[in-house]
Amino acid sequence: MKTDQKIEKNASTEEKIKEAARIVFTRKGFAATRTRDIAEESGYNLALINYYFRSKEKLFDMIMVEHLHMFMQSIVGIVNDRSTTLNEKLEILVAHYIDMLIENPGLPLFILNEINADPNKLIAKIGVDEMAHDEVYIITQWKELVAKKKAPPINPVHIIMNLVSLTIFPFVASPLIRNRTKISTEQFNVLMEERKKLIPVWVNAIIMSSVKQP
Amino acid sequence: MKTDQKIEKNASTEEKIKEAARIVFTRKGFAATRTRDIAEESGYNLALINYYFRSKEKLFDMIMVEHLHMFMQSIVGIVNDRSTTLNEKLEILVAHYIDMLIENPGLPLFILNEINADPNKLIAKIGVDEMAHDEVYIITQWKELVAKKKAPPINPVHIIMNLVSLTIFPFVASPLIRNRTKISTEQFNVLMEERKKLIPVWVNAIIMSSVKQP
DNA sequence: GTCTATAGACTGATAGAC
């Protein structure tokens, strides 16, 4: 996956500006970012931003669409893979996301913010409506498990929320966590690497706990 | 708990403006909020904001400190209570936070954002350094549990992260969740109420899963 | 394509009337 934070020397001017915008927008959000910040970060002049991208907003939208795409990318392939078990899918998904989040730790907060600012505008762009209906294979596998284990009376939405919460939230709260526990970014990333193996185990434990409940 | 979203009729002008600022800042963040938005929301004029609070930033800081206080409030009392077991503390904490979050769903994203924008500035204001050292009774109880169960080889930071993630993240992702699952805010809140009882059970299951692991 | 200079709109803050 090519998600280098640094601006490549051989990239075109347009690409350099877009990369600079990605960095600044992700760090400060749309409103707090000035076109001057992007110009400075890119090493070019302010006027070029409007030359290549018609406006600050259009540049932002372009970057946001790419971010959302990165977030949803390849998931469809994973959850529809008929050669992997439910547990394997879980492991692959978690590892995939944690890898991506270690490289782009600011991404979730950025996206959640903009969804919060204007839910309809952004959600429309996510474009994973292929996953909205129940044709996805992982759903079939889940239903089989539920039937076999005489399983959860709990809403399956909880299970999804738990999986996503356990995977993404630590990155959203990363500055706070690192401050309170006095650990470095490197040590934080080691913890996140550990979670690749732990989260699938935990999610299974959560599912089983609901089976045993009265 | 008094956290009414509406502006009271009998409140003083100063209080009404602060309440309006709370609403707008929480919804849009510092940078995207204009003093004119606050004036409009409060029903008063722009000039009064500077009359009562010297600047936009001072007003923001004041609100932020109150928010952080709300977040940390009464936790010290709960975690230091010698009359409750570890499990009871867990249940009380989760229920306490979920109640607070149902009333103030925008709070976590707002706080996480501002911590992200300037980690040092805000963390200094949290003022829970009483909880930094190991004098807290819940820590003692935790250590006893670990000793008795010959428990987790996993870093206890994971357990804390899991507890906080499971409790807070659904609120941070609320607009996304509500959109994807096509549920209303009321239905969402019902799910969150369910989690009051479920999260403590899940966290226990997570802890036990690490005991059984090789 | 890239730059400087500047227009035009908006923002936070204040002066001064009542």
Added chain:
DNA sequence: GTCTATCAGTCTATAGAC
């Protein structure tokens, strides 16, 4: 205390030189 009017600064976007 509350208002209107306005200043001074900053922002995005563009015009025009090279």
